[in-house]
Amino acid sequence: MTKQNSASPLPPPKERRRLRESRSLTLDQVAERIGVSRTTLHAWESGRGLPGGAEGEAYARLLAALALTPLTPPAGDRRRVPAPACALENLTPTQAFDALYVFCTPALVRQAYLLCGSRELAREAVERAFQLAWQRWPVVARDRDPAGWVRAVAYDCALSPWHRFRPRHRYPEPPPADPADRALLHALLELPPSYRRTLVLYDGVGLDLPETAAETEASTPAAANRLTHAREAVAARIPELADPAELHRRLLELASADRLRAAGPSLVRTVGERRNVFWTRTAIAFTVTIIGATTLTLRTAPTHYEPPIAPAQAVQGVPLRAAAGPLSHDEQTLRTKLRRSESSGPERVRPLAG
Structure with a gap:
């Protein structure tokens, strides 16, 4: 050595x-x-x-x-000068979020396009990642790498398997016009999601192997193995991309082939806040519904044990109850006579002499 x-x-x-x-x-x-x-x-x-x-x-x-060498940018190009620490500390949360959004969005949209192959889905994934970042801005602002935090969330959104069930993304978008770009994009989409993510981070973004392993939540040997297999799979379809330098150049060309634009930072913040309010109200309504159902159950539920009523059964061997039959003619005559003599008859019945 x-x-x-x-x-x-x-x-x-x-x-x-x-x-x-x-x-x-x-x-x-x-x-x-x-x-x-x-x-x-x-x-x-x-x-x-x-x-x-x-x-x-x-x-x-x-x-x-x-x-x-001090960081002195060329004339007319002041965007490359990093903001002083004091200036960054004096930024409001809104200004800091907007600065991060403007700085990271163009590259993130292109990277997300390499992962999902859909321009609309790439923009949606990046905007959703920044909406989550705005909801958790105190945590993201204190993170040692806010751009890496947003990139990880955007990659997760772009690679989510649930997009295939959405009607908007059920049908693929038109492929790139260049046959070489179309072949490379098809080769990328044929890779497993973990291999595709590792390849984009290492050969597209330019992260080193430990950083790639950390962002993909894998060990360094596992990340190296994924990278090797991903390169072999791409080289098997496109032999001229066996050189890592050529693969890096072609990935940049494919990502930059179309002008991919995202919404402005103010719109992303507004949509994120509205989404947060909607889900908060939904959670409150659901909680109130559960509390109301529980209260109603407690009010109407029995407080003691009530034994069930036994089913009815027929009783055999019981004699029928005797009932009076119809009156005969003599009995009806006697009843009529008695009814008529109640008001005009003698007060006391006297026995007849024998």
Whole structure:
């Protein structure tokens, strides 16, 4: 193993990548400047390789120069200057959210398109991710990587299997017009979701392997295995993409082929707040319904045990109850005579002499 030059100490791998990205330099630009391949430079930035020799010394000098060079943007381009810490701290939550949205949305929509193959679904996934971020903004604002938090949620929304049951997304959108882009998109969509996500993060976004493993919630060996199988599957369909550098370039071209636009930050915040209010009211109504049903049950439910009434049964062997029959003619005559003599007859019946 080549030893590192002690006269030019190198920063940690993550710091190397941060210095390069802070100056808006790509891997290809730095690799061409120091005379190494893009794969070698990527290994140095991910910690899988140790710089050495003349190239390592040139790399160390370049990093030292980047660390000492102030961030002075070219004239007419002030967007590359990061905001001072004091200015970021003075931003209101709305301003901070809008700044994060404007900065991340264009790239996130293109990445989501590579994952789902639908322009409308990609925009919807990114907007939904930012709506969730606005609902949990205190947590997201304190996160060490707010952009990574939103990216993870957007990827989950784009790869959700429930979209196939929605009528809006049941039928696929028209494929890209370029046959090469159409073949690459078809190859990506044929990959399992976990392989597709790993490939986009590593070869599309440019994360290193540990960061890719952390974002996909997998171990580093598992992420490396997914990446290897994904590259092999894409290379089997498109042999010219066996080179990782060419695959990275083609992914960027495919993502940038169409102009994918999302809604404005104010609209996303408004829709998120309305959605939050709707679900809050729904939860309150559901809770009130449950409480009312419980109260009604307690009021109408029996408070003691009531034995059930036994079913009726026929009783045999009981004699019939005797009833008076119709009166005879003599009995009817006597009854009539008695009724007539009640008011005009003698007060006392006297016995007749014998």
